[in-house]
Amino acid sequence: MKVNISEIIDNSKFGKIHFTVLAWCIVLILFDGYDLAVLGAIIPTLHAEWGVSTTVLGFVGSLTLIGSLIGSLICGVVADKIGRKNVIVSCIAIFGIFTCFNGFATNITQFAVFRFLAGIGLGGIPPLLVTLTSEYSPKKIRNVMIGIMFSGYSIGGILVSLLGMKLMPIYGWQSLFYIGALPMIALPFIVKSLPESLYYMVNKGEQEKAKTLLSVLNPSYKLNDQSVLITEMETTGVPIKRLFQEKRTRVTILFWIICFMGLLLVYGLTTWLPQIMVASGFKLSSSLSFLLCLNIGAIIGSIIGGVIADKIGSKRVLMLFYLVGGISLICLAFNPNNLVLYLLISCCGAASIGAQNLNNACISTYFPPNMKSTALGTALGVGRLGAIVGPTIGGLLLSSEGQSYWSFIVFSIPAFLAFVAYACMPLKKTKEYVSLPTEISISK
Numbered sequence: 001m002k003v004n005i006s007e008i009i010d011n012s013k014f015g016k017i018h019f020t021v022l023a024w025c026i027v028l029i030l031f032d033g034y035d036l037a038v039l040g041a042i043i044p045t046l047h048a049e050w051g052v053s054t055t056v057l058g059f060v061g062s063l064t065l066i067g068s069l070i071g072s073l074i075c076g077v078v079a080d081k082i083g084r085k086n087v088i089v090s091c092i093a094i095f096g097i098f099t100c101f102n103g104f105a106t107n108i109t110q111f112a113v114f115r116f117l118a119g120i121g122l123g124g125i126p127p128l129l130v131t132l133t134s135e136y137s138p139k140k141i142r143n144v145m146i147g148i149m150f151s152g153y154s155i156g157g158i159l160v161s162l163l164g165m166k167l168m169p170i171y172g173w174q175s176l177f178y179i180g181a182l183p184m185i186a187l188p189f190i191v192k193s194l195p196e197s198l199y200y201m202v203n204k205g206e207q208e209k210a211k212t213l214l215s216v217l218n219p220s221y222k223l224n225d226q227s228v229l230i231t232e233m234e235t236t237g238v239p240i241k242r243l244f245q246e247k248r249t250r251v252t253i254l255f256w257i258i259c260f261m262g263l264l265l266v267y268g269l270t271t272w273l274p275q276i277m278v279a280s281g282f283k284l285s286s287s288l289s290f291l292l293c294l295n296i297g298a299i300i301g302s303i304i305g306g307v308i309a310d311k312i313g314s315k316r317v318l319m320l321f322y323l324v325g326g327i328s329l330i331c332l333a334f335n336p337n338n339l340v341l342y343l344l345i346s347c348c349g350a351a352s353i354g355a356q357n358l359n360n361a362c363i364s365t366y367f368p369p370n371m372k373s374t375a376l377g378t379a380l381g382v383g384r385l386g387a388i389v390g391p392t393i394g395g396l397l398l399s400s401e402g403q404s405y406w407s408f409i410v411f412s413i414p415a416f417l418a419f420v421a422y423a424c425m426p427l428k429k430t431k432e433y434v435s436l437p438t439e440i441s442i443s444k
Helices: 005-010 016-049 053-083 083-102 108-123 125-135 137-169 176-180 183-193 199-201 207-218 240-244 249-279 284-312 314-332 340-364 369-399 405-423 439-444
Strands: 002-004 229-232
Touching: 002 005, 002 183, 002 199, 002 405, 005 108, 005 176, 005 207, 016 083, 016 108, 016 125, 016 176, 016 183, 016 207, 016 249, 016 284, 053 083, 053 108, 053 125, 053 249, 053 369, 083 108, 083 125, 083 183, 108 125, 108 369, 125 137, 125 207, 125 340, 125 369, 137 176, 137 183, 137 284, 137 340, 176 183, 199 207, 207 229, 240 249, 240 369, 249 340, 249 369, 249 405, 284 314, 314 340, 314 405, 340 369
Parallel strands: 002 229
Antiparallel strands: none
16 A cells, blocks of 8 residues: 655644754754854954954855855755755764864964855755755644744844853854854764654655654554555655756746845845944944844744745745835835834844745745755755855945945845746746645745
8 A cells, every 4th residue: 555655744743753853953053043143243353353354254254155055056966865864964063063163263264264164064954954844844834834943043143143242242252153063062962863854765765664753743644564655756866957847947047046136135134234233333232233133033024924824825925025125125224213223124134034934945845855955955055156145245335435324225136136036936836846735835
């Protein structure tokens, strides 16, 4: 008797295994978000302590993301061949070691090299966590689970802001990198408790192991020796050219554009928001509070957006997010009062980090199981090009003689372009987009 594992997963009730996967993914994405925000938090200090120009610091931020680009492109394809879990563990080890080394850097060259190497490990983590969370999520709460998982991204940014205000004046900027390397301590526990992708296990012929896991995941399904687990398609990994076959070209290109613009906005704002506010006349402690506000807005946007997306579809929600984000950035250029300023920055957080979180969930639903990691990995890989451009643009803007408000106006452009790209996205999946049939509502 053939049993499709997607039916068992989609009809399961949230339980211990769901919680384990979600909890570990939150912890890991938390440190991804931590690393995203840490450079922005210490840029004003490095600028003053080492006398490094904002242009050079922008290049360092971009160099980190070049490493992330390499990691994202490689790991997405490799994970479909050797397993999500194995790649995640390897990425954590690489990221943790070189993040720790950053705390011992004595000049900008050492700092840049360690950031680049840490970025290689960091780049492979987000797409795999999205895929793993999506694969273990029940149908009714798939977007919610991914939204909650990615809220860890912004919690990491909040931790950077809070720890930066408390620790940097006493222990220096190096202390933030020592904390960023803590995931290495959790590696033995991750190896023991984080389950491998069920789709990968079934494809590799690990039927008994998958049955045992599924019996805990959904006890209402009774599996026996005669039960043969199957998936929609074999999950052996695919070449990138498959993303452009069977009428997937339009969707693939649109998602690449959206990821490019979205990550340009995320990394540009997160890297330079504190320095932009310092240039606008705020103290460093106040500027870090704006970074805190940005990430709080991202958490709210991720969770609320995920709930609404499960009801009306991701496309409408993401169009609204990017449109509101672009308008909010333009409004910031007009120097509003503090209350409105905090509100607008929160909207920017929802429309940048929050929107990208939902976008990641949407991408994984447009492709079949054997293409998910490749599709998401390559989309985020292209998106890393935007992430590389973002810090460089911010550095150039701040090093020029123009007013700081031009930074907000320039960063509003990718938000509006992402809005246009989603407006061109198909409303519904057609039969060419072979995917989990229970995920149709996410991609409306």
